[in-house]
Amino acid sequence: MTTAQTTRVALVTGGSGGIGRAVAERLGADGFAVAVHYAGNAERAKEAAAAVEAAGGRSLVVGGYVADEQAVAAMFDEVEQAFGGIDVVVHTAGIMLLAPLAELDLDDFDRMHRTNVRGTIVVAREAAGRVRTGGAIVTFSSSVVKLALPTYAGYAASKGAVDAITMILAKELRGRDVTVNAVAPGPTATPLFLEGKPQEAVDRLASMPPLERLGEPADIAEAVAFLAGPARWVNGQVLYVNGGVA
Template identity: 70%
Template structure:
């Protein structure tokens, strides 16, 4: 049996990087898709290779269907196919509904909604039997925190696409799920928050801490590997936050 192959979007930092490193440790060859930071992408590849794994980095705008098709082309040319797609690329812009900048709304929806749809479309067309698609969502869709409306709306679309795609792939032996992290110690979450806010949100769940990228990567690894009977679900990985 040939080596299984994973594409991880947003794979150069945060949860995406942790997922890429974990899947490489699980024995998959990993194609790390990143938006623009060449140094971070190269560092992720080096980290994977330092532990004996195999990885390449490909720059791609996830909302550009031609770039995403080229990303899948590269994975197939380099490793022979695609078995796992982890879509972790996304942006988070916060603000109240009353005051939210609509240009910022369009920018976030382009990345989070169109990007998810474009990546899912290529995955649906090209993933091999026995594969898994894992999209990163958010627990804020359930927690309903003020200033998160626009972001939560964009991630609600991720849940919808994931659950419906799981049904559309009937007969393909491919699972599709969303993982919804709670507050997680990444730059995406920490940037712009003061220490008091971070401490308050850290204690919002019964485990009284922020999640780590590795916590979420564990869930991704399960869904990409042994969790074959979990399909068409949104898994809330948030330490028990309500």
């Protein structure tokens, strides 16, 4: 861990595992100082931070629930104090609870809405006031918004809200030279995606893309690195990163 200022600084929410960790490692390899956020597992966050440093970046571990505005503000304060500012915010934190709509537990839906929608609003609102000129905000949507897969109604609804938030914020930041985009992964081999799915279902989903495999977290991190770095003329977009699933 270091408290020195570096050229570019990224905050990755949900950076302790899955896609978030891959994003943190990739940005570290690109020379970023990366703040790895976690909500519940500090040890995994420390492991991810060590991986960032092994990749060549600097690291910091920060915690807090993304839907809690005070915790998020404190988290941003900590990153700014450690690294001198924030250039990129990547908001990967989210939860997925699946059920047919007729059987959807409304408490589960409320949990997803609070984390996925309110959490995105809280993090994006804080990022909008803090990201430096030339920076980027990257939210996380999902390809299921357009794929309309059974059992995904509640989750897809929460991610459709992320699409709207992202496109509107991009317009609201006119004149700031800050891009705002969403990444919408398809089926990706993460613990969040694989949990509770029989192998038959996994195989069926892996066969959907023309490339005939599940995505890997590194595939998604590649797209995030593009939006966080060279993609200065991509703004207000939802980038589908799914191997060609349509």
